[in-house]
Amino acid sequence: MFTSNDKGLIAELEVELAAVRLGVPVYRPPEHARCDLAFDVGGRIWRVQCKWGNVSAKQDVVAVRTATFRLSTHGYVVNTYSEDEVDLFGVYAGAIDRCFLIPASEAPNKSLLHLRLVPPRNNQRACITLASDYEFEGAIAQLGERLNGIQEVVGSSPTSSTPSPDPITVGSNPFRDKLGYWMERVARGDEVVVTHRGKPRIRLTPAAAAAPSS
DSSP states (O other): OOOHHHHHHHHHHHHHHHHHHTTOOEEOOOTTOSOSEEEEETTEEEEEEEEEEEEOTTSOEEEEEOSEEEEETTEEEEEOOOTTTOSEEEEEETTTTEEEEEEGGGSTTOSEEEEESSOOTTOOOTTOOBGGGGBHHHHHHHHHHHHHHHHHHHHSOOTTSOOOSSOEEEEHHHHHHTHHHHHHHHHTTOOEEEEETTEEEEEEOOOOOOOOOO
């Protein structure tokens, strides 16, 4: 039977191995840092806190305790993580041998997260976190998309300049964050391909000029 320390160490090693298999450079921060690992993705360092995921008896939900707990003279003290401390939660679910990667921005100051391995029977979608949305490989691809989209927006020429002759690829997150900007790019003649987790999803082209009414 694994202790909580054993589970934490195993989770850290499994998350590190999953990253190395994808060719991601992994660094270890100084001892006692708030993050366990650091990933170099898209030219940026992402701070990763590793956690063990407990799988339910029906294997339909992964429960992740994202906070730390310590016993004091006044009882248990719960310490959560903020976006100033970590960027990502790397989760290893030992019972199903799978890793997940969750942005800290989607779990600010929370102590417990639930990832559904299967959709609910009532087809509920609101307030549901599907594990498939945070599969490790897809999440790594999404990090690169997010940074590339930001660089594209920051380093691009003004919207009045000549349209790009080649399609522009942008991740779904930066596309959503800068919707108006991308609409202007398409309106002036650019073709934009929106990707999600490394895979092309939609292609945007300028609307054809309306035919004159007779």
